[in-house]
Structures are given as C-alpha cells and as structure tokens.
Amino acid sequence: MSAALVLRYLLRKSLGWLLMIVVATNLTYFIANFFLDPRANYLQLRPPRTPEQISRSLAQYNLSRDTPLLDRWWHWISGIVLHWNWGYSPVGESVNSQISFRIGVSAQLVMGSLILSTLIGISLAVYTAARQYRFADRFSQGVSIVTLNTPVVVASLAVVLLAIAFNQSVGSTVLFVAGAQSPTVSGFWPLLLDRVRHLILPTVSLTVISYAGTHLLQRSLLLDNINSDYVRLARAKGLTRQHAIRRHALRTSLIPVAITVAFAIPALFTGAVITETIFAWQGMGQYFIQTIGKNDIHGAVAVAAFGALMTAIGAILADIAVVALDPRVRVS
Amino acid sequence: MTTNLPPLQHTVSPVDSTPSHPISPAEERVARRGERLSRRRLYTRRFLRNRGAVAGLVILTLLVVFALAGPLFTSYSYTDVDFTSLTAAPSSQHWFGTNGVGNDTFAQTAHGLQRSLIIGVVVSLLTTLLAAFVGAVAAYLGGTAEKAILGVVHFLLVVPSFLLLGLISQKAGGDWKVLILVLVAIGWTYGARVVYSLCTSLREREYVQAARFMGVGSLRIVLRHLVPNIGSLLIVSFTLGVVTTVQMETALSFIGFGVKQPDVSLGSLLGDGASTITSAPWLFYFPATMLTLLTVSMALIGDGLRDALDPMSHSAGRA
Numbered sequence: 126m127s128a129a130l131v132l133r134y135l136l137r138k139s140l141g142w143l144l145m146i147v148v149a150t151n152l153t154y155f156i157a158n159f160f161l162d163p164r165a166n167y168l169q170l171r172p173p174r175t176p177e178q179i180s181r182s183l184a185q186y187n188l189s190r191d192t193p194l195l196d197r198w199w200h201w202i203s204g205i206v207l208h209w210n211w212g213y214s215p216v217g218e219s220v221n222s223q224i225s226f227r228i229g230v231s232a233q234l235v236m237g238s239l240i241l242s243t244l245i246g247i248s249l250a251v252y253t254a255a256r257q258y259r260f261a262d263r264f265s266q267g268v269s270i271v272t273l274n275t276p277v278v279v280a281s282l283a284v285v286l287l288a289i290a291f292n293q294s295v296g297s298t299v300l301f302v303a304g305a306q307s308p309t310v311s312g313f314w315p316l317l318l319d320r321v322r323h324l325i326l327p328t329v330s331l332t333v334i335s336y337a338g339t340h341l342l343q344r345s346l347l348l349d350n351i352n353s354d355y356v357r358l359a360r361a362k363g364l365t366r367q368h369a370i371r372r373h374a375l376r377t378s379l380i381p382v383a384i385t386v387a388f389a390i391p392a393l394f395t396g397a398v399i400t401e402t403i404f405a406w407q408g409m410g411q412y413f414i415q416t417i418g419k420n421d422i423h424g425a426v427a428v429a430a431f432g433a434l435m436t437a438i439g440a441i442l443a444d445i446a447v448v449a450l451d452p453r454v455r456v457s
Numbered sequence: 458m459t460t461n462l463p464p465l466q467h468t469v470s471p472v473d474s475t476p477s478h479p480i481s482p483a484e485e486r487v488a489r490r491g492e493r494l495s496r497r498r499l500y501t502r503r504f505l506r507n508r509g510a511v512a513g514l515v516i517l518t519l520l521v522v523f524a525l526a527g528p529l530f531t532s533y534s535y536t537d538v539d540f541t542s543l544t545a546a547p548s549s550q551h552w553f554g555t556n557g558v559g560n561d562t563f564a565q566t567a568h569g570l571q572r573s574l575i576i577g578v579v580v581s582l583l584t585t586l587l588a589a590f591v592g593a594v595a596a597y598l599g600g601t602a603e604k605a606i607l608g609v610v611h612f613l614l615v616v617p618s619f620l621l622l623g624l625i626s627q628k629a630g631g632d633w634k635v636l637i638l639v640l641v642a643i644g645w646t647y648g649a650r651v652v653y654s655l656c657t658s659l660r661e662r663e664y665v666q667a668a669r670f671m672g673v674g675s676l677r678i679v680l681r682h683l684v685p686n687i688g689s690l691l692i693v694s695f696t697l698g699v700v701t702t703v704q705m706e707t708a709l710s711f712i713g714f715g716v717k718q719p720d721v722s723l724g725s726l727l728g729d730g731a732s733t734i735t736s737a738p739w740l741f742y743f744p745a746t747m748l749t750l751l752t753v754s755m756a757l758i759g760d761g762l763r764d765a766l767d768p769m770s771h772s773a774g775r776a
Binding site: 142145146148149152153156157160161267270271273274275276277278279282283285286289391398399402403413414417418425428429432433436437 | 509611612614615616617619620621623624625627628700703704707708711712713714724727728730731734735738741745748749752753755756757760
C-alpha cells in the first residue's frame with residue numbers, strides 16, 4: 126500500500142475529527158455560559174461592587190452578561206480564528222499562557238506513566254501468558270485485578286502514605302509529595318534531579334492504576350493466539366517457544382492493545398485530574414477544576430477543546446497503529 | 458460473543474414423566490446425572506466454581522450488610538457532631554474515630570457506602586438499559602434513524618464528559634439524585650455503541666427476519682428479540698458499570714463536584730481525609746478500604762459472570 130494513500134486516508138479522518146472538535150468546542154461554550162456565572166466571583170469582594178461596576182469589569186474580558194450571548198460568542202470565536210486568542214479569565218489572566226504552561230506539566234506526567242504502564246503491561250503479559258495457570262500467572266493476575274479496580278484517589282493517597290513513611294525512615298525528603306519542582310534549585314543536573322524526585326510519586330501512582338488494563342487484555346489476547354496454526358508453524362520451523370510468542374503471537378495480538386492504549390490518552394488526561402490535585406501539580410487536570418470552581422468560562426472551554434483534541438489524536442494514533450502492525454489491513 | 462444464547466429462563470429437555478418401566482432411585486440418579494442442566498443451574502454452577510467470584514460475592518454481601526445495618530450499631534448519626542472529641546483516634550466510643558468537626562467516622566462511612574452503592578447500582582442499571590434500548594433501536598431501524606443516533610453517540614464520545622459532569626453537578630449543589638441523572642445522561646454512549654455493533658449482526662438473523670415478515674412491530678422486535686439476545690452482555694456490563702460509576706462518583710466527590718455537605722459519600726469522605734492523611738490517617742483508611750473492597754468485589758463478580766455466561770469461555774472449566 127502506498128504512502129500517499131495512507132496520507133490521504135489520515136487526512137480525511139483528521140478533517141472529520143477537526144469538524145467534531147469545532148462543534149464540540151462551540152457547544153461547550155454555550156453550555157459553560159449557561160452553567161458558569163463569572164459575576165459570582167465579584168460578589169464576595171469588599172467593598173461590595175454595584176452590578177454596573179461588575180458588568181464593566183467583566184465587559185473588558187468579553188464576559189459581561191449585558192452583551193448578548195451571540196455577540197460574545199462571535200467576539201470569542203473570531204479571537205480564536207484570527208489571533209489564536211482563547212480569551213481571558215474573569216480576573217484577566219490569559220487562557221493561552223495558562224494552557225501553554227500547563228500542557229508541558231501534564232505531558233511530563235501523562236506521557237511518562239503512559240509509556241511505563243504500556244511497557245510493564247505488555248511485558249508482564251508476555252511473561253505470564255507463557256506460564257498460564259502457574260503461580261506467577263495467578264499471582265500477577267490477582268494483583269492486576271486489584272490495582273485495576275483501585276480508585277485513583279485511594280491509589281494516589283496510598284502512594285503518598287508510603288512515600289512519607291519512606292522519607293521518614295530514610296530521615297530526609299528523598300521523594301517530594303507536592304509540586305512539580307522546587308523554586309530554589311538551579312543548574313542543569315540539580316534541576317533534572319529535582320524534577321525526577323518530584324515526578325516519581327505521581328508517575329508511580331498513575332502507572333499502578335493503568336498498567337493492569339494492558340496486562341489483562343494483552344494476556345488474554347496472547348492466550349488466544351498462542352495455540353494458533355501460525356505460531357505452531359513458527360515452532361515447527363525451529364524457533365524457540367519464547368521467540369515464536371514474541372515474534373509471531375505478540376504482533377497480531379498487539380493490535381487491539383495498541384488501539385486501547387491510543388484511546389486511553391484522553392482518559393489519562395482526565396484521570397490525571399485527581400493525581401494532579403493530590404500531588405499539587407499545576408497541570409491541565411488541575412486547571413480544569415480551577416476553571417469550573419472560579420467560573421472561568423473561557424478556560425473551561427479551552428480545556429474541553431484540549432480534551433476533544435486528545436480524543437482525536439488518540440483515534441488517529443489508533444488508526445496508524447493498526448496500519449503499522451497489521452499486514453493484512455488495506456486502506457480503503 | 459454470546460449473542461446466540463437463548464433467553465435465560467429457557468430450560469432444556471424435561472425428563473420423560475412416564476417411564477415405561479419402574480426405575481430404582483439409584484437408576485434415576487444416574488439418569489439425572491446425564492440429564493442436561495437447566496441454564497440457570499448451569500450458570501450458577503459455573504459461577505460458583507470461580508473462587509474469585511464467590512469471594513467477591515461474599516465481600517459485596519458483607520459490604521451491603523454493613524451499609525444497611527452499620528448505622529444501627531452506633532448511637533451517632535452521620536450528621537451528629539461530638540464536640541468532646543474532635544479528630545479523635547478510633548476508640549470504644551468512636552469505632553472509626555472522628556473528623557475535625559466531630560462527626561463519627563463509623564456512621565459517616567456506613568452512610569457514605571450506602572450513598573455510593575445506591576448511586577453505583579442505579580446509574581449502572583439505567584445506563585445499561587438505556588444503552589441496550591438505543592443501541593438496538595439504531596441497529597434495527599437502520600437508515601436515517603441509525604445515522605442520527607450514531608451521530609449523537611459519536612459526538613457525545615468526543616465531548617469531554619468529565620467537564621460536563623463537573624459543570625452540571627457543580628450547579629446542582631451536591632444533590633445525589635441530580636448526580637445520578639447527570640451520570641446516566643453522560644454514561645450511556647459507549648455502551649450504546651457496543652450494543653449497536655452486536656445488534657447489526659443480530660438484525661440479519663432468521664428469527665428477526667421472520668418476526669418482521671410476520672408483521673411484528675419494531676419496538677416489540679427490539680424488546681423481545683434483540684435485547685434478550687444480548688442479555689448476558691448486559692448483565693456483565695451492568696456489573697462492571699457499577700465499578701466505573703463508583704470510581705467516577707468518587708473522583709467527582711473528591712474534587713468537590715459531586716456529593717456535598719451535609720450529605721456524604723465515600724468520595725467526599727476521602728476528600729476530607731486527604732488533607733489530614735498524616736495527622737489523622739483513620740479518616741483515610743476506613744473509607745478507602747470500603748471503597749476498594751466495593752470496586753474490587755464488583756469487578757470479581759463481573760468477571761465471574763462473564764465466564765459463567767460465555768459459552769466460548771474456557772476459564773470456567775467444563776460444565
């Protein structure tokens with residue numbers, strides 16, 4: 126199959142997704158306008174403001190209820206299309222600067238745990254599928270069922286408790302339980318070390334809850350394939366059992382796993398809401414809570430658009446994974 | 458999948474009631490051993506053989522008993538405040554300790570478990586039913602209806618549901634009944650997509666075609682022929698849906714968008730306990746244990762049901 130065909134196929138898919146994202150984002154704008162009222166932010170201020178003062182303050186950020194909703198929407202959408210300006214919060218912070226800073230923070234967290242949990246899940250599955258119903262298989266399956274169904278909150282807080290106990294037993298703060306970095310560290314290597322020490326705990330807690338899904342799925346798919354004809358043929362040709370499993374059985378059974386992992390990317394970003402809250406990371410998930418709590422309409426809509434974009438990227442990655450892994454797929 | 462199963466109530470091959478010659482009880486037993494089991498007994502036997510599933514069932518039963526009977530064993534209700542013991546460790550007076558305001562954690566945990574259970578079961582039940590109905594209707598009707606329903610489903614899959622959940626339940630002010638409605642309104646889409654894919658093959662089956670040509674109405678075909686045939690899938694997805702819902706509710710309540718004061722759920726209890734996790738760890742331990750037991754036991758039951766109901770499954774052994 127030629128590369129041009131694949132490209133055209135992906136382009137067509139991307140256009141469809143882009144349309145979906147645009148519609149979803151605009152819909153969220155109206156929903157957010159319905160549910161969030163930025164005027165509430167000004168009501169607690171002392172001295173109390175008059176409704177006119179509040180409206181004037183909000184008008185400069187395109188949030189005043191006195192302007193008709195459609196006018197505000199037009200202002201907002203043309204700002205995005207023409208200047209890539211996603212608007213301001215009720216107190217005047219630019220959404221753009223918030224998002225661009227937070228995407229990096231979230232990506233560190235999510236990508237690390239995504240890669241780790243996929244690698245751990247698949248290798249555990251290969252290891253246990255070759256030893257079906259032996260102790261190692263039974264044991265790791267039991268552990269995976271428990272961790273898969275442990276709520277994020279419980280897993281993260283348990284990791285915090287363990288880390289605190291570890292820090293106390295060592296006698297110094299080796300692993301930080303809050304924040305993405307210390308403000309006082311400078312220099313490349315100290316900074317890197319500092320980042321890693323902050324990153325370990327949230328990554329561990331995200332990995333613990335997400336590796337098991339990959340493990341269990343990959344294990345059952347591998348077991349379906351391990352006794353199939355082409356794996357037996359590979360053995361008959363003289364490959365070792367391990368080699369036959371890894372080279373032949375694994376490749377076909379990787380496809381559904383790759384799809385699941387790709388689609389898990391957006392879920393990971395929302396799943397990270399809890400993790401970021403507990404570990405005090407200023408990421409997208411925490412921004413999401415903050416925007417809703419502070420009636421930040423433009424921020425909330427930007428988070429929604431980001432989520433939709435992640436879903437689309439996940440779906441397209443899933444398509445690419447299928448094409449790359451499955452030699453039988455013909456792009457139509 | 459399990460799409461070609463007859464309905465669950467169906468029993469197979471009743472014993473011939475008028476034997477030609479009198480048989481001894483021993484012979485009868487042998488004959489019965491060869492008899493095919495009723496489906497329900499078959500499923501029960503296969504379910505009970507799964508040790509994890511039985512353990513899950515036992516744990517879940519104990520949790521339900523605790524949620525219902527727990528409040529009877531303490532003189533405090535979940536809203537009562539004991540000013541003489543604030544943030545007190547577990548004692549004979551307060552079995553699970555108290556929080557910073559003086560609420561009894563035992564009473565709160567029992568009530569929170571009750572709340573989480575109700576939300577989980579009701580949401581999962583409604584979601585499953587709605588998904589089954591919408592998915593089957595879309596597959597059966599085809600044409601414009603199919604396109605429209607699928608369009609809505611795919612669109613709702615893109616809309617960040619967690620954000621909508623947060624927006625709406627924040628506005629609702631922590632009423633658990635509103636939370637149920639919102640969770641259902643957002644949760645049915647994925648299930649509907651799965652049911653739709655399964656029903657697209659079912660709608661071509663002979664008995665569905667036969668019913669259609671006999672003049673049976675669309676609604677009746679969907680309810681009597683399509684939905685019962687994916688019954689086993691629905692039962693399993695109901696059980697696993699409880700796990701998902703409880704996790705979702707916990708997450709929402711934890712960040713303060715779900716159940717709110719004065720009502721408590723396990724999620725909001727964990728939210729309170731998180732800030733004092735080193736100074737008052739019992740506020741974390743007890744709700745967290747209940748919550749994990751609940752989700753893990755439900756998942757074990759769901760896996761057991763899937764193995765018991767799926768004829769292709771080998772993990773349940775021979776039956």
